[in-house]
Amino acid sequence: MAKDLIPQEMLRIDYNPPKTGWMDTPVKIKPGIYCHPAKPEKIADVGMPNPHHWNPLDEDWNLPENWQQIFFDGMRERLDKHRSFKIFMDICVRCGACADKCHFFLGSGDPKNMPVVRAELLRSIYRKEFTTAGKILGRLAGGRELTASVIKELWYYFFQCTECRRCSLFCPYGIDTAEVTIIGRELLNLLGLNINWIQEPVSNCYHIGNHLGLKPHTFKENIEFLCDDIETYVGIRINPTFNRKGAEILFVTPSGDVFADPGIYTLMGYLMIFEHIGLDYTWSTYASESGNFGFFTSFEMAKRLNAKIYAEAKRLGVKWILGGECGHMWRVIHQYMDTFNGPADFLEEPVSPITGTRFENAKSTKMVHITEFTADLIKNNKLKLDKNRNNHLKVTFHDSCNPSRAMGILEEPRYVIKNVCNYFYDMPDTTIREQTFCCGSGAGLNASENMEIRLRGGLPRANAVKYVHEKHGVNTLACICAIDRAVLPASMEYWVPGVKVAGVSELVANALIMEGEGDRTMNLRGEEIPKGEEGSDV
Amino acid sequence: MGAMISLIAVLVIILAALVGSMAGLQYVFGVILPYTGFTILLVGFVFRVLDWAKSPVPFRIPTTAGQEFSLPWIKQAKLDNPSTTMGVLGRMAFEILAFRSLFRNTKAELRSGNLIYGPAKWLWLFALAFHWAFFIIAVRHLRLFMVPVPGFVEWLDKLDSIMQIGTPPLYITDVLLIAGVTFLLLRRLMSPRIRYISLPADYFPLFLILAIATTGILMRFFIRTDIVGVKEILVGLATFHPVMPDGIGPIFFIHATLVSVLMAYFPFSKLMHLGGVFLSPTRNMANNNRMVRHVNPWNYPVKIHTYDEYEDEFRDLMKGAGIPVERE
Ligand code: SF4
Ligand code: SF4
Numbered sequence: 061m062a063k064d065l066i067p068q069e070m071l072r073i074d075y076n077p078p079k080t081g082w083m084d085t086p087v088k089i090k091p092g093i094y095c096h097p098a099k100p101e102k103i104a105d106v107g108m109p110n111p112h113h114w115n116p117l118d119e120d121w122n123l124p125e126n127w128q129q130i131f132f133d134g135m136r137e138r139l140d141k142h143r144s145f146k147i148f149m150d151i152c153v154r155c156g157a158c159a160d161k162c163h164f165f166l167g168s169g170d171p172k173n174m175p176v177v178r179a180e181l182l183r184s185i186y187r188k189e190f191t192t193a194g195k196i197l198g199r200l201a202g203g204r205e206l207t208a209s210v211i212k213e214l215w216y217y218f219f220q221c222t223e224c225r226r227c228s229l230f231c232p233y234g235i236d237t238a239e240v241t242i243i244g245r246e247l248l249n250l251l252g253l254n255i256n257w258i259q260e261p262v263s264n265c266y267h268i269g270n271h272l273g274l275k276p277h278t279f280k281e282n283i284e285f286l287c288d289d290i291e292t293y294v295g296i297r298i299n300p301t302f303n304r305k306g307a308e309i310l311f312v313t314p315s316g317d318v319f320a321d322p323g324i325y326t327l328m329g330y331l332m333i334f335e336h337i338g339l340d341y342t343w344s345t346y347a348s349e350s351g352n353f354g355f356f357t358s359f360e361m362a363k364r365l366n367a368k369i370y371a372e373a374k375r376l377g378v379k380w381i382l383g384g385e386c387g388h389m390w391r392v393i394h395q396y397m398d399t400f401n402g403p404a405d406f407l408e409e410p411v412s413p414i415t416g417t418r419f420e421n422a423k424s425t426k427m428v429h430i431t432e433f434t435a436d437l438i439k440n441n442k443l444k445l446d447k448n449r450n451n452h453l454k455v456t457f458h459d460s461c462n463p464s465r466a467m468g469i470l471e472e473p474r475y476v477i478k479n480v481c482n483y484f485y486d487m488p489d490t491t492i493r494e495q496t497f498c499c500g501s502g503a504g505l506n507a508s509e510n511m512e513i514r515l516r517g518g519l520p521r522a523n524a525v526k527y528v529h530e531k532h533g534v535n536t537l538a539c540i541c542a543i544d545r546a547v548l549p550a551s552m553e554y555w556v557p558g559v560k561v562a563g564v565s566e567l568v569a570n571a572l573i574m575e576g577e578g579d580r581t582m583n584l585r586g587e588e589i590p591k592g593e594e595g596s597d598v
Numbered sequence: 599m600g601a602m603i604s605l606i607a608v609l610v611i612i613l614a615a616l617v618g619s620m621a622g623l624q625y626v627f628g629v630i631l632p633y634t635g636f637t638i639l640l641v642g643f644v645f646r647v648l649d650w651a652k653s654p655v656p657f658r659i660p661t662t663a664g665q666e667f668s669l670p671w672i673k674q675a676k677l678d679n680p681s682t683t684m685g686v687l688g689r690m691a692f693e694i695l696a697f698r699s700l701f702r703n704t705k706a707e708l709r710s711g712n713l714i715y716g717p718a719k720w721l722w723l724f725a726l727a728f729h730w731a732f733f734i735i736a737v738r739h740l741r742l743f744m745v746p747v748p749g750f751v752e753w754l755d756k757l758d759s760i761m762q763i764g765t766p767p768l769y770i771t772d773v774l775l776i777a778g779v780t781f782l783l784l785r786r787l788m789s790p791r792i793r794y795i796s797l798p799a800d801y802f803p804l805f806l807i808l809a810i811a812t813t814g815i816l817m818r819f820f821i822r823t824d825i826v827g828v829k830e831i832l833v834g835l836a837t838f839h840p841v842m843p844d845g846i847g848p849i850f851f852i853h854a855t856l857v858s859v860l861m862a863y864f865p866f867s868k869l870m871h872l873g874g875v876f877l878s879p880t881r882n883m884a885n886n887n888r889m890v891r892h893v894n895p896w897n898y899p900v901k902i903h904t905y906d907e908y909e910d911e912f913r914d915l916m917k918g919a920g921i922p923v924e925r926e
């Protein structure tokens with residue numbers, strides 16, 4: 061699909077909205093912008109409501125008979141359960157400060173991708189159904205009828221939001237359109253309207269243990285294959301353990317790291333770092349997924365999938381949990397896990413067995429982020445590093461939305477990168493840290509059929525990378541998110557050819573001098589490390 | 599369209615007050631309406647806030663706008679990503695008194711294939727001027743409701759008219775208020791994007807406030823009213839001994855009616871952002887998510903796929919791969 065899209069044409073974006081108001085413009089569903097609907101069996105086998113066949117391009121979506129009632133009841137319930145939802149429905153002043161903050165609006169110019177309008181799509185229903193003024197004055201008070209066409213519009217635009225929260229940062233009242241999207245998607249799920257790119261991983265994760273549906277033996281084998289690669293490139297044999305009771309630490313990471321390029325290099329990085337410091341840890345095939353696509357269907361499903369991590373930590377009797385590089389996984393862990401499935405009183409307050417550092421900020425969840433952990437190792441000189449090995453890399457860092465705007469992990473990855481790479485260049489200030497741009501494909505929108513909107517949504521990020529690519533010759537985009545590693549390569553290839561995507565742990569491992577290692581002529585990707593630079597001062 | 603309807607609505611209110619007060623309904627427009635408006639404001643405001651507060655905050659979801667509390671040698675952004683109550687108070691104070699988030703605003707432009715982000719502070723500046731001016735003017739009006747006038751009100755009054763232009767001296771806040779509303783209104787009318795997202799409910803309060811400010815200024819500088827009589831009415835209202843002296847010009851009744859309408863409109867409209875901003879969960883919570891347990895009052899048990907079920911399904915595969923199992 062990406063082949064038919066010509067960058068020059070994609071860049072002809074008109075940010076001026078049409079003359080006709082949005083309420084009067086029914087949705088036009090365009091291929092390339094949406095993902096395939098969820099297969100009914102994938103909805104049914106996790107017990108979610110109203111599985112049915114439907115096609116976004118069809119007139120009739122085969123909605124359940126009392127769909128309006130289901131929707132309104134769902135809305136009422138959520139208004140009573142979430143202050144955020146109620147307040148965000150009520151207090152937007154439509155100042156427009158959020159309008160040009162969304163990467164989907166910036167990349168598409170579609171006015172309904174302005175966060176304010178995205179939320180207004182639902183707010184208009186709220187006014188008509190739940191406010192006195194809206195009931196009496198209707199349109200005049202900004203209310204509108206919930207019709208089948210409105211449902212289509214909600215589906216179309218809530219699945220064009222990566223829940224990245226960039227809009228929230230700029231809103232004077234902290235209105236978080238991501239929160240509206242989350243709840244909006246919950247409502248659509250009541251009608252059986254999700255996308256398969258979300259629903260299938262959910263079902264896999266529930267029954268098999270991880271999104272990719274890797275069964276226990278395959279999960280183990282995959283990691284062992286990566287150990288073979290390490291042996292080839294580093295000359296050291298690593299033998300990780302699985303489901304081992306009595307390990308000190310349980311390590312969980314998204315299954316994307318186990319399976320797909322370039323995530324696997326990050327996973328090799330974890331393995332090497334742990335081996336180097338002699339960490340007493342185990343992998344789990346049951347909790348073999350820390351990412352949580354349930355979060356893109358409903359809070360309940362998110363909780364059901366998340367439960368595995370604590371349950372497994374308890375069964376194995378570990379002291380605490382270490383988590384890999386992932387975006388929305390950390391959003392769920394940082395903001396929801398303790399509330400969903402805590403208290404984790406069977407675990408101990410995390411202390412690094414290598415440095416003795418107490419991770420105060422993880423006192424209650426007992427779950428530490430690998431980047432915090434690595435930063436602490438480096439600070440305490442526990443890693444032997446030769447950063448010149450990364451001299452062929454000119455690195456910039458993509459702050460993934462969730463770790464930055466729902467967590468605030470901004471310095472740690474930069475500290476780690478600067479200690480393992482000589483050439484680091486940040487992108488412009490307005491595009492990084494808390495103002496970071498989304499990869500364009502988060503929240504379960506990284507399918508291939510919606511490539512056009514992915515590339516459009518990825519434009520602001522890619523554009524900022526292009527800036528440092530042209531200015532400093534940046535050729536590596538580092539990140540701490542498995543979704544980023546899955547989707548940014550396509551975006552880079554399209555907008556900024558010549559830039560590769562790497563996890564931070566991969567960069568660390570490439571610089572790591574391991575005891576007994578062979579002559580390191582190759583990096584973890586099996587590429588030759590350019591000669592003549594090793595050891596040379598910069 | 600929305601703007602037209604709103605403008606007409608405000609003109610109708612003005613006309614009603616003018617005709618009504620000339621037709622001898624001064625008591626209605628000068629006493630009954632203000633009391634009604636004020637009561638609706640008070641009751642409505644409290645009701646709305648309680649209604650919001652009734653819905654719990656199940657999850658801890660602050661937007662983090664800076665470095666988290668982390669390792670001791672990493673500098674935390676204490677205000678933008680607070681982990682303590684003090685930090686939250688600071689963040690909220692900046693948000694409410696100085697519009698911190700709006701100050702961050704940027705403007706995106708596409709220039710020869712590149713997205714450029716420039717600063718965009720006008721909205722912040724005018725919004726801040728408008729809100730502060732409105733607040734000070736409201737407080738300044740206490741002068742008319744109270745005998746004796748409290749010291750801080752006198753002081754504020756002096757400060758506000760420090761420019762000493764003309765007699766009576768021009769208030770700085772009057773100028774700022776008009777400038778602010780005009781900016782906000784023009785922005786809505788001229789910017790295609792903002793016009794696109796605007797509803798009648800966005801224009802109506804702007805026209806209303808503009809009309810209030812204009813009639814207030816008219817009364818002070820151009821269509822002089824019997825200020826002694828006005829004060830008599832307002833002190834009467836404040837002490838619940840309403841009086842209606844003769845000879846008060848219609849401009850006063852128009853002004854009073856517009857204010858009454860604004861008060862009555864307030865709790866049902868987006869103007870409630872005044873109350874909502876304090877309750878916004880993304881801003882008023884500390885980001886100590888992993889440190890302190892947060893309890894969801896409606897948390898309920900869910901069906902999960904247990905380890906035992908998992909092992910039952912995959913035991914043979916696990917054994918074959920040398921993965922330890924609980925039961926052979
Ligand atoms: S910035 Fe906030 S108040 Fe302004 S339009 Fe966006 S959501 Fe509404
Ligand atoms: S959360 Fe992100 S994707 Fe969604 S509306 Fe806001 S800026 Fe756009």
